[in-house]
Amino acid sequence: MKLVDNITGVEVLAGDECIALLATEEVGRLAVSVSGHPHVVPVNYVMDGDAVVFRSGDGTKFSAAGTVVAFEVDRFDRGTRSGWSVVVQGRAEEVTAADQPELVERVSSLPLSPWASFDKPHLLRIRPTHISGRRVG
Amino acid sequence: MKLVDNITGVEVLAGDECIALLATEEVGRLAVSVSGHPHVVPVNYVMDGDAVVFRSGDGTKFSAAGTVVAFEVDRFDRGTRSGWSVVVQGRAEEVTAADQPELVERVSSLPLSPWASFDKPHLLRIRPTHISGRRVG
Numbered sequence: 001m002k003l004v005d006n007i008t009g010v011e012v013l014a015g016d017e018c019i020a021l022l023a024t025e026e027v028g029r030l031a032v033s034v035s036g037h038p039h040v041v042p043v044n045y046v047m048d049g050d051a052v053v054f055r056s057g058d059g060t061k062f063s064a065a066g067t068v069v070a071f072e073v074d075r076f077d078r079g080t081r082s083g084w085s086v087v088v089q090g091r092a093e094e095v096t097a098a099d100q101p102e103l104v105e106r107v108s109s110l111p112l113s114p115w116a117s118f119d120k121p122h123l124l125r126i127r128p129t130h131i132s133g134r135r136v137g
Numbered sequence: 138m139k140l141v142d143n144i145t146g147v148e149v150l151a152g153d154e155c156i157a158l159l160a161t162e163e164v165g166r167l168a169v170s171v172s173g174h175p176h177v178v179p180v181n182y183v184m185d186g187d188a189v190v191f192r193s194g195d196g197t198k199f200s201a202a203g204t205v206v207a208f209e210v211d212r213f214d215r216g217t218r219s220g221w222s223v224v225v226q227g228r229a230e231e232v233t234a235a236d237q238p239e240l241v242e243r244v245s246s247l248p249l250s251p252w253a254s255f256d257k258p259h260l261l262r263i264r265p266t267h268i269s270g271r272r273v274g
Contacts, residue, residue, distance in 0.1 A: 008194065010253050027213050027220075031168035031177035038175045040168035040209040042222045057145065072177040076164050083164075085179045116147050116273045136253045 005134075013133030018086040021073070021133065023047045028073040030054070032064040032092075045071075046112040051127050052088055053095075053107050055120035062122050064092040071126055082137020089130040095123045142271075150270030155223040158210070158270065160184045165210040167191070169201040169229075182208075183249040188264050189225055190232075190244050192257035199259050201229040208263055219274020226267040232260045 003012040013021070022028075031040045041061060045054040052071050056062040069092045076083030097104045107123060114120055140149040150158070159165075168177045178198060182191040189208050193199040206229045213220030234241045244260060251257055 008253060026215060027211070029166045029168075029177060029209050029211075031166075031175035031207070033170060033173075033175050036170075037205045037226070038168035038170050038177075038207045039226070040166060040175075040177055040207045040224060042209065042211050042213070059144075068174045070168070070175045070177045072166050072179065074164070074166075074179050076179070078163060087177060089174070089176070116145060116271075134253075 011135040013084065013086065013135060015131050018088075018131045018133040019047070019050050021075075021084060021086050022052070022088070025073050025075065028052070028071050030061060030064065031070040031072070032060060032067065034060060034063060043071075044112065044114045046110045048107055048110060048125065050131075051125050053110065053112060053123065053125050055112065055114050056122040056124055057120045058122075061124070062094075065094040065122070065124055067092060069126060077137075080137055082135075084133060084135040086131065086133040088126060088128045090126045090128045092124050092126050095125050148272040150221065150223065150272060152268050155225075155268045155270035156184070156187050158212075158221060158223050159189070159225070162210050162212065165189070165208050167198060167201060168207040168209070169197060169204065171197060171200060180208075181249065181251045183244075183247045185240075185244055185247060185262065187268075188262050190247065190249060190260065190262050192249065192251050193259040193261055194257045195259075198261065199231075202231040202259070202261055204229060206263060214274075217274055219272075221270060221272040223268065223270040225263060225265045227263045227265045229261050229263050232262050
């Protein structure tokens with residue numbers, strides 16, 4: 001069954017389809033508040049069940065730890081003007097070996113290798129409180 | 138000359154290169170604050186000089202009018218694990234025919250056609266106060 005937003009006419013994706021689509025990509029965009037203003041940065045991520053996991057240095061991404069963030073993944077085809085997007089909202093938490101050794105071990109085994117190779121000592125995880133997805137075209 | 142961030146080792150793009158790259162794409166991601174929390178949505182856009190222009194209905198995107206937003210565009214190649222991203226920060230303003238007839242006329246002639254075809258009566262413009270870009274791989 002195809003769900004359609006009755007205001008926009010755009011197809012709305014079910015939660016399980018959103019999670020499945022998130023697992024097909026490896027770069028998303030993390031939106032955080034910095035000094036009260038929104039900021040957005042691309043991140044390499046991997047899924048751990050329905051949670052988004054990424055590594056961070058000490059900069060913008062790490063400032064998200066302990067705050068509510070939004071995370072967007074999409075795939076669009078300019079030729080056919082079609083595609084999908086999924087947005088996850090939730091609190092970003094730092095995952096440490098001291099607090100959650102089993103989680104660190106599991107996450108460390110996931111295929112997460114940042115493209116930018118500078119040191120990223122922090123492991124962050126977004127546990128979704130809201131997931132939405134849309135498909136156009 | 139190639140500029141490199143001395144903390145991360147990532148290549149930093151000059152402002153004119155960022156503007157040139159923005160002009161090569163047509164979908165970006167708009168980060169806004171909604172009830173104090175960051176939210177991010179994909180948008181079809183076009184460049185008007187160094188300003189980002191997009192259409193909006195009455196939803197999340199339009200809530201950005203009059204506020205400081207961040208706007209991200211990227212292109213990544215998973216095969217080579219390389220790509221670039223550009224982030225624009227600035228105030229989003231609604232552009233109306235009453236206030237800025239010449240601007241509306243000029244912007245209306247730009248190749249801006251939203252992929253999702255529902256009614257989007259508002260025209261918004263982000264005038265950058267800060268532009269940054271990175272290249273990896």
